[in-house]
Amino acid sequence: MRSIVNIDFLIIGQGLAGSLLAWELIRRGCSVLVLDHGTENASQVAAGLINPITGMRLVKSTEVDELLPVAKQCYAQLAQCFGQVFYHERMMLRLLSQPADERQALKRLSDPAYQPYLGKLYHEQPHTFLEQKQTGYLLTRNLLSCMRDYFSARNSYHKADFNCAELLFKPILRWQHIAPARIIFCDGHYASQSPWFSWLPFQLAKGEILTMEHLSPIPQTLLNYGNWLIPTGQQQFRIGATFDTQTINTHPSQAAKHTLINALTQVKPEFAQARCLSHQANIRPCTRDKQPFLGFHPRFQQLAIFNGFGAKGSLQIPWYSQQFANALRHNTPIPADIQRYYATHFPS
């Protein structure tokens, strides 16, 4: 029989959430093991876009001034550690398709709180665009691959399916031969099936993305026209993403492909000739109140969750993982604590 290995934290899931939380805990001197299925996850499919000003009304989220510097610093630190750039800051051109959009843009341009994130109006017949600053995208697939190698090299990664039925609570918390002080579920959309956390109000959203190749070189700015276009090479780009809260699966659909190509060619008819290289789908772990889910199970305090980053994982996860790592180490307050749902959602 294998001898028991005592560790501080067993982390379930090596998406962006599990990876960055494990990274922060290791930096704080904790012993960590990350378990993952090893199959394609939402983080790998994601475009990794960071866009501080969103929606029809061009709204800046209240948290962005605090979260964005932390995200940039975190990705710069990881770039230095792994010797490659993961976060690419690029200007974004946002299409203003209606006169009302242009009026809203002018209003935002006169607001000092929006100045760090907006440029000027830009006309390219027949369209008007608004320049957005401090936008960019994270190469999540490259980052997760480097982090997996890093965890593996220090015996902190194991490719396995965490089967909940194998978890023992007594005499000590134990999964197979691993005895962690705590288990942290960073399991993305799988949490909605969890025996411990499915009571939380998730609102999953399927997203689909296309990788395309144009016949000739394309402009290297990000484009936002309701959907977005991210140039990923001289002629290659990604477009996306659909947002479907009704059909929750990871199968690419012809309907979504058609919708994405149609939306693109309405703004950029020249891309009608572009060739589709790949089509991916996955599930965003969105939540009904649009806040992440962090904290401890109300009955089993050894079980914790770090999840619910919805469509904003690249922006939010660095800041929340630092805060949660501090809370786990030093009992500091937990932001977006799931305690807000104990009374209303946890079955007594």
Ligand SMILES: Cc1cc2nc3c(=O)[nH]c(=O)nc-3n(C[C@H](O)[C@H](O)[C@H](O)COP(=O)(O)OP(=O)(O)OC[C@H]3O[C@@H](n4cnc5c(N)ncnc54)[C@H](O)[C@@H]3O)c2cc1C
């Ligand atoms: C099409 C699409 C486009 C997106 N675009 C963007 C974007 O532009 N910008 C942005 O910020 N966000 C975007 N997102 C959202 C982003 O993907 C999420 O916010 C983020 O990836 C969530 O990370 P996660 O680690 O919580 O989940 P995941 O990346 O899904 O990771 C969860 C991991 O847990 C593992 N796991 C679960 N259960 C078990 C188990 N029992 N045993 C072992 N392993 C297990 C899974 O295998 C998986 O690897 C997009 C998502 C999609 C689907």
